[in-house]
Amino acid sequence: MGEREEVKILGFWASPFVHRVQWALNLKGTHFDYAEEDLWGEKSALLLSTNPVHKQVPVLIHNAKPVVDSLLILEYIDDTWTHRHQILPTDPYDRAMARFWAKFGDEKLLGPAFRAMCSSSEKKVMGANSVAESLEFLEGVLKGKKFFGVENIGYLDIALGWLAYMLEVWEEVGSMKIMDANKFPCLANWMKSFVDHPLIKDSLPPRDKMVVYFEERCKILASLFN
Numbered sequence: 627m628g629e630r631e632e633v634k635i636l637g638f639w640a641s642p643f644v645h646r647v648q649w650a651l652n653l654k655g656t657h658f659d660y661a662e663e664d665l666w667g668e669k670s671a672l673l674l675s676t677n678p679v680h681k682q683v684p685v686l687i688h689n690a691k692p693v694v695d696s697l698l699i700l701e702y703i704d705d706t707w708t709h710r711h712q713i714l715p716t717d718p719y720d721r722a723m724a725r726f727w728a729k730f731g732d733e734k735l736l737g738p739a740f741r742a743m744c745s746s747s748e749k750k751v752m753g754a755n756s757v758a759e760s761l762e763f764l765e766g767v768l769k770g771k772k773f774f775g776v777e778n779i780g781y782l783d784i785a786l787g788w789l790a791y792m793l794e795v796w797e798e799v800g801s802m803k804i805m806d807a808n809k810f811p812c813l814a815n816w817m818k819s820f821v822d823h824p825l826i827k828d829s830l831p832p833r834d835k836m837v838v839y840f841e842e843r844c845k846i847l848a849s850l851f852n
């Protein structure tokens with residue numbers, strides 16, 4: 627890759643999707659510029675023109691070409707910066723499985739955990755229970771490995787990384803308990819290894835700021851989810 631290439635992320639500090647892209651570029655050692663979007667105020671003209679379909683972050687702009695959707699951006703990053711830290715597994719079956727579990731994480735964990743945080747009473751309990759059931763599958767996938775990527779952080783670790791630092795915040799904000807280290811010992815170890823990784827730990831948003839932000843979001847979204 628040439629030295630003068632443009633690599634820019636349009637992001638939002640509390641977005642688990644945006645962190646994926648930042649982590650992947652950090653793991654690759656690829657320098658990038660970052661522009662914070664005012665998601666709940668006025669979105670920038672650049673965001674609207676680079677992601678006109680969803681108008682969401684993250685957007686990766688590489689030499690004027692935008693790529694959207696965090697999981698697809700991870701694939702693009704791995705295909706583009708091949709010199710260091712392979713993100714996706716090499717074996718086709720392992721790649722397919724990593725993609726399957728990443729999608730599972732978004733559909734069965736991230737969305738439902740977020741909704742449970744902002745829901746009240748029965749819906750919250752049902753939501754929290756369904757997320758805990760889904761965690762059981764991931765405990766099986768991990769089977770005592772340090773990372774889903776086995777030796778080092780890979781695609782699935784990055785895709786599920788939000789669990790390692792954000793689930794606990796969502797549990798506090800939503801007054802709910804989902805993660806149980808006794809029930810999910812492999813996941814508990816993985817969460818610790820993930821947030822302790824030198825390229826991850828310095829990029830995590832401040833916990834207190836996240837609590838305040840998600841409390842505010844829940845107040846706004848409560849009527850939608852209840």
Ligand SMILES: N[C@@H](CCC(=O)N[C@@H](CS)C(=O)NCC(=O)O)C(=O)O
Nearest residue numbers: 641642643665682683684695696697
């Ligand atoms: N599937 C997308 C989801 C992105 C997403 O939901 N981004 C949120 C921030 S967490 C966003 O931009 N929301 C603003 C909006 O929907 O208007 C991805 O993986 O990139």
